[in-house]
Amino acid sequence: xxxxxxxxxxxxxFFLTSNTMHTFVHGMNNAGHCLFSLQIVEDEVxxxxxxxxxxxxxxxxxxxxSLSRLLQIHIQSPYTQEQISTTVDQYRKLFPDKLLEKLFPxxxxxxxxxxxxxxxxxxxxxLNRRKPFSEKGSGYRDALIWHSxxxxxxxxGVENDPIAFVTSNTRDFADSNNQLHPDLCADLVxxxxxxNSVILFPDMRSxxxxxxxxxxxxxxxxxxxxxxxxxxxxxFKEALQSQIDEECQNIEVPPxxxxxxxxxxxxxxxxxxxxxxxxxARRWNSVTESTTWxxxxxxxxxxxxxxLQAPDYFTFQSVIPYQYKLIEVDSFTSIALFPAPVKIDLRxxxxxxxxxxxxxxxxxxxxxxxxxxx
Numbered sequence: 128x129x130x131x132x133x134x135x136x137x138x139x140x141f142f143l144t145s146n147t148m149h150t151f152v153h154g155m156n157n158a159g160h161c162l163f164s165l166q167i168v169e170d171e172v173x174x175x176x177x178x179x180x181x182x183x184x185x186x187x188x189x190x191x192x193s194l195s196r197l198l199q200i201h202i203q204s205p206y207t208q209e210q211i212s213t214t215v216d217q218y219r220k221l222f223p224d225k226l227l228e229k230l231f232p233x234x235x236x237x238x239x240x241x242x243x244x245x246x247x248x249x250x251x252x253x254l255n256r257r258k259p260f261s262e263k264g265s266g267y268r269d270a271l272i273w274h275s276x277x278x279x280x281x282x283x284g285v286e287n288d289p290i291a292f293v294t295s296n297t298r299d300f301a302d303s304n305n306q307l308h309p310d311l312c313a314d315l316v317x318x319x320x321x322x323n324s325v326i327l328f329p330d331m332r333s334x335x336x337x338x339x340x341x342x343x344x345x346x347x348x349x350x351x352x353x354x355x356x357x358x359x360x361x362x363f364k365e366a367l368q369s370q371i372d373e374e375c376q377n378i379e380v381p382p383x384x385x386x387x388x389x390x391x392x393x394x395x396x397x398x399x400x401x402x403x404x405x406x407x408a409r410r411w412n413s414v415t416e417s418t419t420w421x422x423x424x425x426x427x428x429x430x431x432x433x434x435l436q437a438p439d440y441f442t443f444q445s446v447i448p449y450q451y452k453l454i455e456v457d458s459f460t461s462i463a464l465f466p467a468p469v470k471i472d473l474r475x476x477x478x479x480x481x482x483x484x485x486x487x488x489x490x491x492x493x494x495x496x497x498x499x500x501x
Contacts, residue, residue, distance in 0.1 A: 128160050128326075128338060129283060131276055133294030134171040136331050141176055141222070147331050150339060158342035159410020159419075160291070162227070162234045165275045167268060169223045176222075177215045184211060240274045258310040259299040269299050276325060277314060285324040291338060293328045305329045346408040349419065353405045353477075361482040364400055367425060370486050371471065372397040380431055380467070384493050389433035389463060398466060402426040411476065421475040423486075428466050435461045468494040 140148050155162065188204055195202045227234050259269035276290060292307075294300050302308050305327065312322035328334040352358050380392035407422035472490040477483075 128289055128291040129163055129279060129285070130155065130160050130291045130293065130334075131163050131165060131272075131279070132168065133272065133292065133296060133300075134168050134175065135295035136293050137168070137172050138175045138179075141172070141179075141218070147335055150335050151331060154335070154339040154343065157409045158339045158346075160338065163237055163279055163290075164223055164227055164234045165237045165272060166239050167271045167275060171268060172222060173215065173219045176218050177211070180211050180214060184208070237275050237279060240271060240278060258308040259296075266299055269296065273300070273311060273314075277318065280315070280320055280324055281318065285320055289323065290325045291328055291334060292325055293331060293334050295330055297327075297329050301327055301329065342410060346410070346419065349479075350405050350408045350421075353408075353421065354403075358482070363484075364403060366484050367403060367423070367473075367475070367486075368397050368400050368427075370475075370484060371400075371425065371427065371473075374486065374488060375429065375471075375491070378491070380433075381493055384467070385431075385433055389435060392431055392433040394467075394469075395430045395432045395464065397427050398430050399428045400425060401428060401468075405475075417479040419477045419479065421473075421477055423473045423475050425471045425473060427469050427471060429469050430464055431467045433463050433465075435463050470494060 137143070139145075143149075143152060184204075184206055187206065191202050191204055223234075223236075258266075259273055260266035276292060279290060292300070297305050300308060300311065307322075307325055307327045311325070315322050315324050328337070353363050356362065356364050375394045375397070378394045380394065385392055403423060403425045405421045405423050409420045409422075411418045411420050470492040471488065473486045474489055475484050475486045
């Protein structure tokens with residue numbers, strides 16, 4: 128899902144350190160979600176941070192004045208307005224430039240909506256008291272947030288990947304059931320989107336529970352089914368062997384792997400997968416169908432071909448046949464075919480709706496052959 132956080136869910140945790148936010152931060156990408164950070168929200172968060180500091184300073188000042196009267200001494204306030212300004216400037220640099228990009232590898236930044244485009248639309252919306260404007264006509268910033276979300280839908284599409292809007296401001300964005308308000312659903316339909324293209328979550332906990340923790344449960348179940356090869360109508364082991372066979376043909380074999388006398392060794396085909404294990408599963412958020420990256424380790428046996436020149440053929444033929452199959456090409460050259468155990472680390476892309484996989488090789492390790500020093 129494309130995830131948009133409202134100011135209301137960031138302000139209670141300015142530095143994103145709560146347990147719920149920790150789960151969100153570290154689980155969002157693995158669960159296949161992508162953060163869209165709105166500039167209007169970033170600006171609001173910094174402004175709220177300044178307001179909270181000033182409120183705390185005023186309260187501290189009042190307490191210091193009361194204490195000074197009680198003690199009949201002058202007590203200097205430990206935190207000045209100048210220090211607040213400096214702290215706010217530091218936070219403005221930290222959030223979002225450093226904090227968001229450190230926590231989220233690839234956040235997409237969404238600028239303010241174009242004012243020349245929005246003025247007449249926002250004015251009409253405010254006059255008609257359509258959400259997120261209130262009955263009193265307030266809600267300009269909320270309207271900018273909503274139009275930023277509409278821009279994301281129009282720019283990135285939402286057909287198979289809806290937008291998750293996490294906001295505690297259900298008064299302005301939701302109906303009585305904490306679902307997206309009908310006025311906002313109507314905006315989606317007017318633009319040609321389904322009315323469930325934007326899904327509202329009333330707090331961070333509800334999003335984490337439904338879209339991260341449940342996703343991890345699903346991924347763990349998928350790992351078990353793949354490792355046990357128990358998905359109905361899909362032979363994962365056979366699909367792995369077929370794809371590896373296709374990817375590995377004609378890969379060069381390290382020269383030191385074979386006894387002296389062999390030349391031009393190549394992988395020919397996979398004869399057997401002796402073991403495989405899906406070690407990690409992560410949702411992939413760059414496609415429009417249910418797709419998962421699988422970090423997979425495979426032990427396989429390959430058939431290797433290598434040339435054997437005469438008179439080496441006559442030297443080796445008495446000891447090779449129990450390990451190798453020799454095919455005579457002509458009176459001067461033979462091809463040796465023999466099994467070689469190999470360990471492969473793969474990134475497998477699993478398209479669940481079609482039971483289809485593609486893969487890329489991350490590493491291939493040739494294990495030591497039996498009797499290598501013939």
